[in-house]
Amino acid sequence: MSKALLPASYRSILVIQTKFIGDIVLVSTLVRNLRLQYPDARIVFLCEAGFESFLTAHGIADEVVTFKRARMRGTPIERITELYRMVRRLRRLKIDLTIDVADTKTSRILVGLVKTPTRVGYNPPERGLRWYMRQPANVFAKPFGFGGRHYLSRYLSPLEALGIEPRVTEPSIEPLPLETARALALLGKNRIRRKAFIAVHAGASFRGRQWQPERFALAIDAIARKTGLDVVLVGGPDERETAQRIVAETETNVLDLVGALSLETLLALLKQARMFLGNESGPMHMAASTGTPVVGLFGLTRPAQWSAVGAPAISVQAPMPCACVAPELCRSPDPSKSCCVWRLEVEPVVSAAMEILSRTGTRAEKAV
Numbered sequence: 001m002s003k004a005l006l007p008a009s010y011r012s013i014l015v016i017q018t019k020f021i022g023d024i025v026l027v028s029t030l031v032r033n034l035r036l037q038y039p040d041a042r043i044v045f046l047c048e049a050g051f052e053s054f055l056t057a058h059g060i061a062d063e064v065v066t067f068k069r070a071r072m073r074g075t076p077i078e079r080i081t082e083l084y085r086m087v088r089r090l091r092r093l094k095i096d097l098t099i100d101v102a103d104t105k106t107s108r109i110l111v112g113l114v115k116t117p118t119r120v121g122y123n124p125p126e127r128g129l130r131w132y133m134r135q136p137a138n139v140f141a142k143p144f145g146f147g148g149r150h151y152l153s154r155y156l157s158p159l160e161a162l163g164i165e166p167r168v169t170e171p172s173i174e175p176l177p178l179e180t181a182r183a184l185a186l187l188g189k190n191r192i193r194r195k196a197f198i199a200v201h202a203g204a205s206f207r208g209r210q211w212q213p214e215r216f217a218l219a220i221d222a223i224a225r226k227t228g229l230d231v232v233l234v235g236g237p238d239e240r241e242t243a244q245r246i247v248a249e250t251e252t253n254v255l256d257l258v259g260a261l262s263l264e265t266l267l268a269l270l271k272q273a274r275m276f277l278g279n280e281s282g283p284m285h286m287a288a289s290t291g292t293p294v295v296g297l298f299g300l301t302r303p304a305q306w307s308a309v310g311a312p313a314i315s316v317q318a319p320m321p322c323a324c325v326a327p328e329l330c331r332s333p334d335p336s337k338s339c340c341v342w343r344l345e346v347e348p349v350v351s352a353a354m355e356i357l358s359r360t361g362t363r364a365e366k367a368v
Helices: 021-037 049-057 076-092 105-114 151-161 177-189 213-227 237-249 263-272 282-289 346-359
Strands: 012-016 042-048 063-067 097-100 118-122 139-141 197-201 230-234 254-256 275-279 294-298 313-317
Touching: 012 021, 012 105, 021 042, 021 049, 021 151, 021 282, 042 049, 042 076, 049 063, 049 263, 063 076, 076 105, 097 105, 105 118, 118 151, 139 151, 177 263, 197 213, 197 263, 197 282, 213 230, 213 237, 213 346, 230 237, 230 263, 237 254, 263 282, 275 282, 275 346, 282 294, 294 346, 313 346
Parallel strands: 012 042, 012 097, 042 063, 097 118, 118 139, 197 230, 197 275, 230 254, 275 294, 294 313
Antiparallel strands: none
16 A cells, blocks of 8 residues: 555554563554554554553553463464454454554464554564465555664654654653652652662563673672662562572662562652663663663673663673573574573673763762
């Protein structure tokens, strides 16, 4: 479909993003531009069930259709049942425009079954189509739009395909007032002042992408000694063991909030931090979206494509090419399943933290 034939407006827009919270943060930039271009349109998101409240609470989506990742990875009957449920609900919503930024086999099946009039997809897709597959889109987006190379440019590329010039080019998500009050109360209870602590996230979706807990502990102690800043550990419930190892090995008094915060409260807490330090992961992108300076730790994943955007940031990457440190675990060259970050030493991480603190303003005071 040529741009000249595209409708001037849409009543209902579906954005398919089946990945993780970091991707959702980046895709929020696409949505803000869609809202500016089509102010009367209703934005519907298809995403994993755990992100529904975050999307609606922060105005990223007006309505959310969810799926359960465990069922989509379950038995054939479970997958078919979950897919049927999603398609049936989406058809009832009478969508005018579908934008598939997930770009997966499942998302393409969904697009083909929902059959909206305008369907935006990538050409070529991220992974080549086999002979029996087809691309159901009728409007084609470049792999990376507007001449960019960062994944944010990939998520903005559908705008270019629709003939829309982006007016917002970085993610910016404002925490809710109620969640800010909760975060400040939690900090106050532990005698920690706003902008006087480092938020540290030591988790990631794959163990090989997690910098070693003992090195996090050494970095925390070094930064705390140099700055007097407090340290707050954040993360999901499945990251508690890693947090406990860090707490056990640090000399610094660390507040461990891993598994204790909703995504909404986590966002509010990250905005109050003087700096974020952590693995390349969703909380890194959440912190940057609030304007908090970031030091992100990278292995094989390329910072040029996945670095934090929206705030001052330094990406620290292990030396490449990587002499494999975990051949029994590593699945290189897949950057999401490689262990290259394990080769990252403590000193460059501490140096990056001191540089970003120096670069971004006043010296924080420790709570008394």
